Amino acid sequence: MSAQNDDSAGVTRRHTLECMLWAGTGMVWTLVGGVPGSMPLAKAAALNPSKTFSFVQISDSHVGFDKPANPDTLGTLREAVASIKTLPTKPAFFLHTGDITHLSKESQFDDADQILKELGAPVFYVPGEHDVLDDNPGQSYLARYGKGTSGAGWRSFDHEGVHFIGCVNVVDLKAGGLGNLGADQIAWLAADLKPLSSSTPIVVFAHIPLWSIYPEWGWGTEDSARVLDLLKRFGSVTVLNGHIHQVMQKVEGAVTFHTARSTAFPQPAPGTAASPGPMKVPPGLLRTFLGITDVTFQRGEDRLAVVDHTLAGEGTSK
Amino acid sequence: MIQPSDISAWRIRHKQANTSPAASCLSVAILLMSSSLCFAQPVTIHVDNFTFTPVETTVAPGTTITWVNDDDIPHTVVATDGTFKSKALDTEDQFTVTMTEPGEYVYFCSLHPRMTGKIIVKAP
Structure with missing residues (x-):
């Protein structure tokens, strides 16, 4: 993500942000005290420019994977961390949306931790199905990342008035089914959301998409409709997922769904291959398929600015 | 032999x-x-492209069944009734069980639960 790469790709962060401004020209919706209103974008930005922070989503690092699709997943994770350090706004914290490791081995968790500690800010994790492959599923994961979580590792926290919820949808999966949250987690979520005002911006992060992308490949969550029901009353909801190793976005009312790239290997677009297994691309192109997601929150805007950066230095705004 | x-x-x-x-x-x-x-000739089931092949197999009691993972992604083999359960099988890893009791056994990959298969054990 060097400036040189940006120039050669012809897509700089500045260009990206300019495009975003163009896209957003006109009125923006705001939520003040739960009452929706609108104002010109420039005014919204000027109202409280200090109330801005960004965080970065990292996903699907698959440390330990060494097959032809990417024999050096540790190297590309290192590149992802290096690219994050060049971002103009220092992220307040990080979300890792699972598949930290490929096979849940202690050595793989160790290797990932060694690199991710270079980020220099807290990392909040949720597990992917590859992180709960130990004999007692999820024990190693929870021993490392489970502090302050409940159940299989779900959690919530607040930052600058934004409520973050980490959900676990990779345990206790049922034959023939999709991702699964389970009744206990949904009851916890209902209680967690109850005291919040509807104007509280919400960010939900989980490994498997919470919207049905391609059930034939298991890209969806069995009981996600119950979660979306609980989130209906909120004016700003951002759902961040991983698992499918590619960027996809959908906006449904006040809910923006977004999936991140992997730092390890790409997977095919839905239905374009015999299976969702690792996609082999020419080595020179691999880094255009890998990346991280930079999310900026600005008070007064109902939608978070989501910018996907590839390890080849390209950025696209959503 | x-x-x-x-x-x-x-x-x-x-x-x-x-x-x-x-x-x-x-x-x-x-x-x-x-x-x-x-x-009771031993039976091999291949796990390839997120699919068990053959997806359904009928065997005699006492048959030994081996699953081989041909994918670049780990899979598991788990019977829904708990009769058998493999560890995570990485590429080329194998899991073997001997089926003695007649019956129908539905199994799946607990990582990718859309992957299901069935073993029918009955006397010839």
Whole structure:
């Protein structure tokens, strides 16, 4: 993500942000005290420019994977961390949306931790199905990342008035089914959301998409409709997922769904291959398929600015 | 490697010798062994492209079944009734069970639960 790469790709962060401004020209919706209103974008930005922070989503690092699709997943994770350090706004914290490791081995968790500690800010994790492959599923994961979580590792926290919820949808999966949250987690979520005002911006992060992308490949969550029901009353909801190793976005009312790239290997677009297994691309192109997601929150805007950066230095705004 | 023909020859020899009850038991055991050799050939199920192939298999009691993971992604083999459960199988890893009890066994990959298969165990 060097400036040189940006120039050669012809897509700089500045260009990206300019495009975003163009896209957003006109009125923006705001939520003040739960009452929706609108104002010109420039005014919204000027109202409280200090109330801005960004965080970065990292996903699907698959440390330990060494097959032809990417024999050096540790190297590309290192590149992802290096690219994050060049971002103009220092992220307040990080979300890792699972598949930290490929096979849940202690050595793989160790290797990932060694690199991710270079980020220099807290990392909040949720597990992917590859992180709960130990004999007692999820024990190693929870021993490392489970502090302050409940159940299989779900959690919530607040930052600058934004409520973050980490959900676990990779345990206790049922034959023939999709991702699964389970009744206990949904009851916890209902209680967690109850005291919040509807104007509280919400960010939900989980490994498997919470919207049905391609059930034939298991890209969806069995009981996600119950979660979306609980989130209906909120004016700003951002759902961040991983698992499918590619960027996809959908906006449904006040809910923006977004999936991140992997730092390890790409997977095919839905239905374009015999299976969702690792996609082999020419080595020179691999880094255009890998990346991280930079999310900026600005008070007064109902939608978070989501910018996907590839390890080849390209950025696209959503 | 004992061939079924060797066992038959051995059994016939014993019959001719009009042996003791203990030896008769032995000969019954050998008979059973002989029948399992005839009907319970080991079965291999390949896990490839997130699919169990063959997806459904009918076997005789006593058949040994081996799953081989041909994918670049780990999978598991888990019976829904808990009869068998593999660890995570990385590329080329194998998991073997011997099915003794007749019945229908639905199994799936607990990582990718859309992957399901069925073993039917019944006497030929």
